[in-house]
Each structure stands twice: as C-alpha cells, then as structure tokens.
Amino acid sequence: MNPETVSATLTITVPVTRVFAVLADPAAHSAIDGTGWVRQAPDRAPLTAVGQLFRMDMHHADHPDGDYRVVNKVHVFEAPRAIAWLTGTAQGDGEPEFGGWIWRYDLRPLGPSATEVTHTYDWSQVPPFVRERGIRFPPFGPGHLRNSLRHLAGLAARTEGAA
Template structure:
C-alpha cells in the first residue's frame, strides 16, 4: 500500500450528535466492528475526555492467545465532529504500550438530519519492531466499509427506538 492509512466514508440519515454518541459508547464497538474481532467493552464508561483509557476484549484466530485485551487511549474528542483512539496493550505491571496505530471517525453534518462519517485507520507511526510481528494493515479496506455499515445500522436502530 502506497500510504500508511486508509479511509472510507458513508452518509447516514441521522444527526452528527446521534452518531457521535454511539461512537463514544464503548459498549457499541463490538456491534460496529467490521472484522468480528471486538467482543466486549471491558470498560463501559462513555468516552468523555482526551487521555481516557478504555479496554476492549478481543478475539483473533491468529493471535497467540486467541482471546486478548486492548487498551485504547482517546487522542481526539471533539463532539460531535471527531473522535479517535490509539490502540495498545496493558502489560502485567500496569504499563500501557501503544503500537502506533489509531482509529479516527470524522463527522460532517449535512443539515439537521444527515451526517457524512469518515473512518480512518492510520498505522504510519508503527515502529519497525511491531511491523516485524504484525502485517499492516491487518485487514483490507472492506473492514472499514463493513464497520461504517454496522455503525449506520446501529444509529438507525437507536434513533428509531
């Protein structure tokens, strides 16, 4: 891949604030995930500030343990326009280590009841030692499209309830 990031966009027929609220709720991330790797939110508090850590229980068939947990650090929180987090792990001694990749959602309001959502996965800061163990990107662009479709389904369901 020429660039060290990839993005996908989708327009949803709900206000940006509704989309943002779903993205800021870690308990919704398993339903949004386009790979099926995200299982549960270990930390269920809404994402409310830059620097906040939230953990997700994961599963990947090629992970040495199968089941594992990520520790994610909020790096952008600009309601209802943008939210992003770095993904890493928490070591046995409690130290957090981030791998250099992040997820970012940018929301562009399109009137009172529409939002263009752009999802970006960026691995440009992944150090060589991590690249020796993990191939980047670890999934294709279809993962981003699937995630956006899942997000759209979820926000429609929540806004119709």
C-alpha cells in the first residue's frame, strides 16, 4: 500500500447506483464531509465527466482566511463504480491550480441492495513546493474518512427512501 494514502471501507445497504448518485451531487458533499470543513457547493450541477470543474465553499480555523473556496476537477468518472477529484484553488487569473491530492470513492455492488464503498485520500502527487508550505498530510485525523462514509450511508439511505 502507498504510504501517502489513507483509506476506509464501509458496506452501505443501498444500491450502488444510488450511492454513486449521491457522490456525483456536489450539493451533497457538505453533508458527507467528515471534518465539517465543507460548507456548500456554489456549483450544483451533477458531476458527469472527467475534467468537469466544481467549487466548494469551505471553512477551517487554521486556514489564513478562515472561509475560502476550493476548485475541484473530476479525475475519475466510471459510473457507478468509481469517482474521484483533484482539489485546488483559483489563481489570480481565475485558472485553477491543483495541489496534488485526490479524493476517491470506489464502489462495489454486493447484490441489488448493498454497496461496499472505499474512500481514499491520496497525497502522493503533492509537489515539493506545496509540501514546503508546512501543510501536514493528511491534514485530518484517521476518523475523517470513516465519518464521511457513515454520513454518506445515512444520506444515501434517506434519499433512497425518498426516490
């Protein structure tokens, strides 16, 4: 296993297509987030393809601005099996710069009404100039991914019942 990744796995008693639909909805990400940093998604369009950009409003007490915005770029889109995105920030010219970390979800159907979900945070592509800023990787405790998966399970179950 890569020493610059951390993962957690949970079985969710919701069909794989429903779990994937929740992950592909940027508006759901604040409810899924296990750290409480994600506030809302200004971009509400569902994720549909590699290369798609979507923004998230964030808050972190240790961030120089407290409130800030990230730009994400869909890196993997294999419905309903895998979805991943790179996270970065918009530069002065409006163009995004990505820091080299990836959020990924791999989904494996376990029959018609259950899904094994593995959530991975990978910082192996973070360049030296970013690491030299003193950012600790991963920037959260090990429970974050497990919390995110539990939140995803609850949200997917609620939306499945409403579908």
